[in-house]
Amino acid sequence: MAYCPKRLLSIVIVMLTIMLNLAPALARDWPQIIAAARGQTVYFNGWGGSEVINRYISWAAGQVNQRYGITVKHVKVADIGDVVSRILAEKSGGRTSGGSVDLMWINGENFHAMKDNGLLLPPYTQMFPNYRLVDTENKVSTLFDFTVPVDNQESPWGMAQLVFLYDSEVVNDPPSTMAELLEFCKDHKGRFSYPAPPDFYGTTFIKQALLELTGERELLYKPVDIGKFDQVTAPLWVFLDALHPHLWRGGKAQPKSAPEMKRLLADREIFISLSFNPAEASNAIATGELPESIRTYVHEGGTIGNTHFLAIPFNSSAQEGAMVLADFLLSPEAQARKSDPSIWGDPTVLALAKLSPEQRTLFDTISLGVASLSPEELGPVILEPHASWVTAIEKEWLKRYSK
Amino acid sequence: MAEALFKIAVSAMSGRRNRLKIFPALTLAVFLLPILVGLLFTWAPAFGYLSAAGSNRFSLEPFATLLHHPSLPGALRSTFISGIGASLMSLGLALWIAATLYGSRLWSTIELSLAPLLSLPHAAFAIGFSFLIAPSGWLIRSVSPFPSGFTYPPDWTTNGDPWAISLTLTMLFKETPFLLLMIFSGLSRLDVRRTIWVGRSLGYHRLRIWTRLIIPQLYPMLRLPLLAVLAYSLSVVDLAYIIGPSLPPTLAVLIDRWFHDPDISSRFVGAAGALLLLLVTLACISSALVLEYLISKIASRKILDGRRKSPFELLVGSGSFYALILLGVNVLSLTALMLWSVAHSWRFPHFFPARFSFSNWSTALSHLLEPVFVSALAAFLSCLLAIILVVGCFENEQNLARSRIDSISQRSLWIIYLPLLIPQISFLFGIQVLLIIFNLEGSWGTLIWIHLVFVLPYVFLTLANTYRSYDQRYSYVGTALGARPLRSFFRVKLIMLTKPILFSMAVGFGVSIAQYLPTLYVGAGRFATITTETVSLASGSDRRVMAVYALSQFLLALTGFLTAIVLPAIMFRNRRAMQN
Numbered sequence: 001m002a003y004c005p006k007r008l009l010s011i012v013i014v015m016l017t018i019m020l021n022l023a024p025a026l027a028r029d030w031p032q033i034i035a036a037a038r039g040q041t042v043y044f045n046g047w048g049g050s051e052v053i054n055r056y057i058s059w060a061a062g063q064v065n066q067r068y069g070i071t072v073k074h075v076k077v078a079d080i081g082d083v084v085s086r087i088l089a090e091k092s093g094g095r096t097s098g099g100s101v102d103l104m105w106i107n108g109e110n111f112h113a114m115k116d117n118g119l120l121l122p123p124y125t126q127m128f129p130n131y132r133l134v135d136t137e138n139k140v141s142t143l144f145d146f147t148v149p150v151d152n153q154e155s156p157w158g159m160a161q162l163v164f165l166y167d168s169e170v171v172n173d174p175p176s177t178m179a180e181l182l183e184f185c186k187d188h189k190g191r192f193s194y195p196a197p198p199d200f201y202g203t204t205f206i207k208q209a210l211l212e213l214t215g216e217r218e219l220l221y222k223p224v225d226i227g228k229f230d231q232v233t234a235p236l237w238v239f240l241d242a243l244h245p246h247l248w249r250g251g252k253a254q255p256k257s258a259p260e261m262k263r264l265l266a267d268r269e270i271f272i273s274l275s276f277n278p279a280e281a282s283n284a285i286a287t288g289e290l291p292e293s294i295r296t297y298v299h300e301g302g303t304i305g306n307t308h309f310l311a312i313p314f315n316s317s318a319q320e321g322a323m324v325l326a327d328f329l330l331s332p333e334a335q336a337r338k339s340d341p342s343i344w345g346d347p348t349v350l351a352l353a354k355l356s357p358e359q360r361t362l363f364d365t366i367s368l369g370v371a372s373l374s375p376e377e378l379g380p381v382i383l384e385p386h387a388s389w390v391t392a393i394e395k396e397w398l399k400r401y402s403k
Numbered sequence: 404m405a406e407a408l409f410k411i412a413v414s415a416m417s418g419r420r421n422r423l424k425i426f427p428a429l430t431l432a433v434f435l436l437p438i439l440v441g442l443l444f445t446w447a448p449a450f451g452y453l454s455a456a457g458s459n460r461f462s463l464e465p466f467a468t469l470l471h472h473p474s475l476p477g478a479l480r481s482t483f484i485s486g487i488g489a490s491l492m493s494l495g496l497a498l499w500i501a502a503t504l505y506g507s508r509l510w511s512t513i514e515l516s517l518a519p520l521l522s523l524p525h526a527a528f529a530i531g532f533s534f535l536i537a538p539s540g541w542l543i544r545s546v547s548p549f550p551s552g553f554t555y556p557p558d559w560t561t562n563g564d565p566w567a568i569s570l571t572l573t574m575l576f577k578e579t580p581f582l583l584l585m586i587f588s589g590l591s592r593l594d595v596r597r598t599i600w601v602g603r604s605l606g607y608h609r610l611r612i613w614t615r616l617i618i619p620q621l622y623p624m625l626r627l628p629l630l631a632v633l634a635y636s637l638s639v640v641d642l643a644y645i646i647g648p649s650l651p652p653t654l655a656v657l658i659d660r661w662f663h664d665p666d667i668s669s670r671f672v673g674a675a676g677a678l679l680l681l682l683v684t685l686a687c688i689s690s691a692l693v694l695e696y697l698i699s700k701i702a703s704r705k706i707l708d709g710r711r712k713s714p715f716e717l718l719v720g721s722g723s724f725y726a727l728i729l730l731g732v733n734v735l736s737l738t739a740l741m742l743w744s745v746a747h748s749w750r751f752p753h754f755f756p757a758r759f760s761f762s763n764w765s766t767a768l769s770h771l772l773e774p775v776f777v778s779a780l781a782a783f784l785s786c787l788l789a790i791i792l793v794v795g796c797f798e799n800e801q802n803l804a805r806s807r808i809d810s811i812s813q814r815s816l817w818i819i820y821l822p823l824l825i826p827q828i829s830f831l832f833g834i835q836v837l838l839i840i841f842n843l844e845g846s847w848g849t850l851i852w853i854h855l856v857f858v859l860p861y862v863f864l865t866l867a868n869t870y871r872s873y874d875q876r877y878s879y880v881g882t883a884l885g886a887r888p889l890r891s892f893f894r895v896k897l898i899m900l901t902k903p904i905l906f907s908m909a910v911g912f913g914v915s916i917a918q919y920l921p922t923l924y925v926g927a928g929r930f931a932t933i934t935t936e937t938v939s940l941a942s943g944s945d946r947r948v949m950a951v952y953a954l955s956q957f958l959l960a961l962t963g964f965l966t967a968i969v970l971p972a973i974m975f976r977n978r979r980a981m982q983n
Contacts, residue, residue: 043928048936049943051766058770075928076935078942081663082923086835088667091455093839100845100927109665117456117667170555190558196649198660249560253649259944267539268751269556288747288758289945391666399473402651 030127033320038069040321045083046105048076049259052283056337056344064328070321075101084110087119087313099315103322107308108146108200111154112387114311121312123152124323130330131155135351141307142349146384147221154309155326158338158346160276161305161381162204162298163373165262167271169293174272176300178212178239184272185246191271193248193255193264196402197394201258201274206393208304210236211382220385224392233393237400244401251401266290276306278378279345282369286342295371298379305381307349336362341369423802426795427816433792434856435818437834438825442681444833449674456667465671469679472672474651479683481567481647482654486637487687488567489574494629496575496725497582502613503722505595513726514587518964520580520733521910524917524934526941527953529573529645531736533562534743534946536569539751541739547752556751562646570647574639576732578632582625584910588865588903589624592872593617610713615706619699624868626695631823631864633691634684638826641919641938654680658828677829684826737957743950763947771933771955778932778959781847782915785854786908789862794904796863797870798892823860831924838925845927853921858911865910869903899981901974905967912963916956933959 028036044061048054054076061072077083083104090099106114114120125131134156136142142156143149150156166174170188175181185192195202211217213235219228244251248270255261258275265273266289275281284290310326312319328334332355335348352360368374447453451462469475504510534540539556547553562569595617602612643653651657658680661673743749744763746756796816803809834853838844877899881891897904919934926935937952975981 045928047942048939049941051940051943051945051948054770055766073928076931076939077923077928078939079663081665083928084665084667085663085670085832086924086927088455088670089832089835090839092453093836095839095842100929113665113667198664249558252565253560253563256644256649256652257942259942262944263946264539266750267537267556269537269539269558287945288760289947291748291750398651402474403477 030129033127033323034068037318037320037324040318041071041073042102042318042321042325043073043075043100044103044105044322044325045075045077045080045101047078047080048074049078052287052344059337060325060329060334063334064325067328068321068324070324072325080104080106080110084114084119087114087315088117090315091117091119095315097315098317099313100317101313102316102318103310103312103325105157105308106154106311107306108384109387109390111145111150111309111311112148114313115148115151115153119314120153121314121316121319124312125152125155125326128155128323128327128330130327130332130350133332133350133354134330135349135354138351139307139349141305141381141383144383145309146306146390147386150309154311155330156307156349157310157326157329158308159305159349160308161278161347161378162208162303163275163278163280163296163378164298165265165273165275165281165290165294165296165371167265167268167291167293168295169291170271174295174297176297178209178299181272182239182243182246185243188271189246190248190250191269192246193251193261193270194274195257195261196254197397199257201261201276202254203390203394204276204304205274206236206240206397207385207390208299208382209239210393211304211385212299212301213239220389221383223386224388226392229392229396233396236393237396240397240401262290265294277346279339279341279347279369279372281371282341283343283345285371286369292370296373298373298377300379302380302382304384306384332359332362336366339363340366341372345369345372423795423799426792426799430792430796430859431815431818433852433859434821437837437856438821438830440837441830441833442825444836445674445830446678446833447674448671449678451671453667453670456670458671465675468672469675472657474657475654477648477651478654478657481565481570481652482637482680482683485567485570485574485643485647485653486633488571489578489636490629490633490691492571492575493578493582493632494625496579496729497586498613498618500579500583500722500726500729501586501590502610502618503719504726505590505599507723509723509726513583513730516730516733517580517584517587518909518968519737519961520730521584522913522957522960522964523733523737524937524953524956524960525577525639526641526645526937527740527957528577528733528736529642530941530946530949530953531740532573532576532732533569533646534739535732535735536561541735541754544752544754553752563649565648565650567648567653570643570653573642573646574636576729577642578636579729580733582628582632584865585625585628586621588868589621590617592624592868593620606711608712608716609719610715611711614702614713619702619706622695627820627823628864630688630691631820631860633687634824634826637684637687638680638828640828641941645941654683655826655828662828662832674832677826677832680826681829684824688824740950740954740957743946744954746947763951767948767951767955770936771952774931774933774936775955775959777930778916778934781850781854781930781932782858782912782963785851785858785915786862786911788851788855789859789911790866790904790908792859793863793866793907794870794897797866801871801875819863820860822856827920831920835924844925845929849925850922850930853925854915854918857918857921858915861914862907862911866903866907870900873900902967902971902981905970906964909963909967913960916960916963 044057054074057074061074064070064072083101087099087101134142139159164174175184194205197203197206210233211220214232216232219225219232255264261270261273264270278296281290281294281296285292285294310329312322316322332350335350338344338346339348352363449465451464452459535542538559538561543551543553543556598616599612602616638655640655640659643656647653647656654676658673658676661669661676742756745759745761747758747760749756835844838849843849873896878891878896881895882888886894917934919938922930922932922935933952933956937956940949940952
């Protein structure tokens with residue numbers, strides 16, 4: 001996107017207008033926000049594809065209702081992009097207040113798009129009492145969402161790291177690099193695949209491959225340089241060209257999403273799947289969705305990791321309630337419960353060192369789960385490349401494999 | 404167009420002589436304006452206008468991007484194969500079953516099974532059918548590990564194949580029952596038994612009687628349902644997502660994806676795509692009409708050639724085979740869903756779940772109550788409004804026919820079929836913007852209205868034949884015995900038509916329950932229906948929970964049909980002539 005002064009100016013004007021509108025709300029301190037939140041109804045929009053997660057949210061809704069008198073309505077959607085569309089339509093229709101969405105589960109490209117188009121509330125997370133417990137020092141992705149500065153416009157909720165799930169019944173020695181994965185696929189034809197981009201997980205797999213294979217990793221953290229695109233990505237296409245004939249169904253069809261991959265793994269159609277939640281295997285074993293033989297592995301040198309967030313749209317009609325809910329979800333109590341693999345298993349964004357001893361015991365008592373890796377085994381987290389690369393890579397991928 | 408609207412309004416207001424005139428005018432108002440405005444608002448981004456993204460300059464770039472998109476040719480191919488293939492095949496299958504089985508016991512079985520077949524939601528059927536035919540699915544499990552020797556599923560391409568064959572089959576099995584329903588209702592207006600008798604006595608073979616005598620009379624009543632099936636198959640999103648091709652997906656899935664792409668500039672391409680899909684649909688509909696014209700030209704020349712026998716006579720026996728496959732596939736898909744809903748774990752190659760559990764149901768039950776209630780209420784109210792409008796329109800039609808008046812609003816009634824013929828995705832975004840401008844989204848009123856838009860055409864379609872073939876002399880007798888026309892209408896006509904009215908309401912009830920995109924776009928997240936919950940869970944991985952929700956959806960729709968069957972049976976338990 002070229003810098004266009006007029007466009008920039010209009011964004012600034014919009015932002016200023018919004019800030020002026022909201023100035024009274026933001027000037028208040030936390031007790032005042034809690035007081036204003038009482039009696040509000042918060043419409044929390046998020047992906048609703050997992051009963052485990054839905055149940056956790058319904059627990060949190062009960063808690064904030066009891067403690068703060070806030071009613072939380074969980075609006076379950078199949079794709080959060082629909083919600084972004086709705087907020088966009090509201091802005092097109094001139095709805096600057098009284099919007100239909102109060103809090104949304106978001107990250108990466110959707111956050112980028114909303115921030116760019118002025119669809120988010122101005123900075124507010126710095127006011128949250130629990131925000132100071134966030135591990136911003138070691139978990140850099142809580143400050144930079146896919147390299148885009150968060151600027152306190154979304155509240156960290158959970159950590160994600162790309163892991164691979166495998167069926168130990170048939171795979172004894174899981175691959176630890178992309179080259180080994182290719183070897184595995186040659187030996188076990190049709191027993192691995194990845195979701196077709198632009199699915200989020202498919203794109204992540206390709207980014208991971210690119211980061212592992214390219215010799216010029218540092219370029220990926222700057223805006224895409226079209227002149228160098230071919231050179232930087234050449235090893236990726238060589239790898240994918242070699243991989244595709246050995247994929248599930250000969251690469252002629254690909255799963256549409258990571259949940260579909262999980263079903264294929266359970267059905268024994270594939271032997272290796274992927275996930276963004278390091279505790280997913282343990283959780284799915286606990287619920288019976290995956291068999292006991294599923295285990296987790298990561299690649300040498302680390303895998304891509306990021307943070308998912310909660311954001312308040314610019315025209316939310318229950319901003320205070322949304323803030324109190326987001327802060328509650330950041331509390332050690334809620335975060336510990338969330339990271340329990342028997343409940344959800346989503347890793348915390350908090351720094352355990354910043355917690356009081358009592359708060360820390362909440363986390364210490366959680367068992368990791370049978371199929372999870374310890375933090376040491378999970379290895380280093382690789383940051384997401386600059387968002388502009390994703391667009392360019394997706395485009396090239398579609399040209400090559402989705403004709 | 405404006406002039407026509409004006410005339411409708413004037414004719415409605417000056418209707419001193421006949422208050423019934425209000426019905427067609429009202430019915431059109433419910434449809435025409437919002438859809439036209441919705442289309443325009445949806446198209447705006449295709450030409451570069453999207454104020455929220457700071458773009459308000461005319462541009463054709465979205466079309467250039469669309470036409471150069473690498474996935475477009477493949478997506479169009481899948482769309483054409485599945486859309487045209489499914490509609491032609493389901494018409495052929497429905498007619499073949501009717502021609503070969505009419506009057507047999509299997510034919511009555513099919514009639515009885517129509518209600519459950521129509522109650523099974525599209526997405527639920529697709530999930531079940533996909534599990535049936537997948538390499539790790541039920542059919543292959545039935546022969547594994549013995550005698551197939553598969554301890555692991557074979558790496559075959561069955562469901563989600565790149566040629567869209569599995570998608571075409573899914574729609575074939577799902578649309579054929581709807582066309583059969585239309586055939587049943589169409590045949591009720593023809594004197595089939597006597598036609599067959601005359602044909603037989605002249606020595607015509609069964610198939611000849613159908614092609615020469617019955618289908619030419621029946622087809623005009625199947626034309627609209629066929630076009631609706633065609634438009635639906637070309638633009639369906641959820642089925643294509645569950646069982647359609649992936650590299651690339653169909654055009655409708657591409658558009659849906661562009662409309663919720665994180666990159667907001669994708670909305671421009673999405674809008675251009677929505678316009679293209681509308682053009683594709685219109686082109687297919689016109690081709691179907693041209694094809695119909697050509698066939699009828701050729702056939703009308705042959706109709707008097709006097710041939711009694713048909714070379715296809717030998718194949719007549721295949722009718723029951725196809726009908727059994729149709730029923731079998733539906734029963735198996737439904738059974739698979741039931742088993743999944745009580746499974747704890749069920750891996751390949753187990754034919755039955757290794758462990759059963761009722762916790763899927765017990766945990767879901769408390770979450771199901773609200774969505775079921777919202778769905779049922781919205782469906783009931785939209786059906787009620789629909790039936791009032793539809794009956795009003797029919798009465799007006801019969802009134803006009805009696806007085807031989809040609810009314811513009813009556814002639815414009817075909818417009819109510821627009822929502823069936825125009826892809827939903829091509830006007831819903833625009834309607835959403837429109838509602839937001841007028842601060843109307845997310846209310847019960849708008850929810851019921853948008854459901855009404857889709858329910859009404861189906862109610863109209865299913866009731867038309869029986870309502871129009873009602874013998875007015877019954878009402879005349881009522882009036883002659885001293886009842887005022889209104890009383891005779893309520894006490895004689897409506898009572899006699901109770902059964903078809905309730906049945907068409909049940910069809911509308913099912914249609915309302917199945918609405919996903921309309922609920923999503925105008926509901927503003929305020930209404931969790933059984934369908935929005937099912938679709939959001941279908942984006943997850945847990946087949947067991949999905950099965951619980953899909954079955955609840957099925958049961959709710961089935962309740963509507965059962966009510967429509969049981970209620971008249973109770974009402975008329977002492978009226979033998981009304982039993983059948």
